[in-house]
Amino acid sequence: MAFKSRNVPSDGCRVMNLEEFKQWLKKFDSDKDGLISIEELSRAIRTTGHRWFSRGRGKKAIDAADSNHDGFIEEDEVEELVEFALKHLRIKIVAF
Known part of the structure; x- marks a missing residue:
């Protein structure tokens, strides 16, 4: 499942x-x-390029x-x- 967003600025976020x-x-x-479980969130994290330790990151997020x-x-x-998301996944949530 590809991760798409409107904009990827120079900082990579x-x-x-929301x-x-x-x-x-x-x-x-x-x-x-x-509901988003740790397994589902770990799968989402992997799509952002964080292949390693995605389950650990998922637990931290939960x-x-x-x-x-x-x-x-x-x-x-x-x-x-x-x-x-901003700190660990390089996803910036803004109001637009």
Whole structure:
């Protein structure tokens, strides 16, 4: 599954707005339950070019965003992934 965004500036960060980021994550919800598991998030991370340690990064992302500690990212927790995405995935979420 290719990772596409509108813009990849010279700093290498991919740029998308929050809604595009949410839609991108939904592509990896393989069981269509509305939740992003560590396996699904790890698969998403691999598409950004982070082939090594994607499961470890997925766990860090889940830990950072999972406010109810159920082990999944729900739609209302996606915004918590924004900082993680910029820092670890080189994805910049902007308002446009």
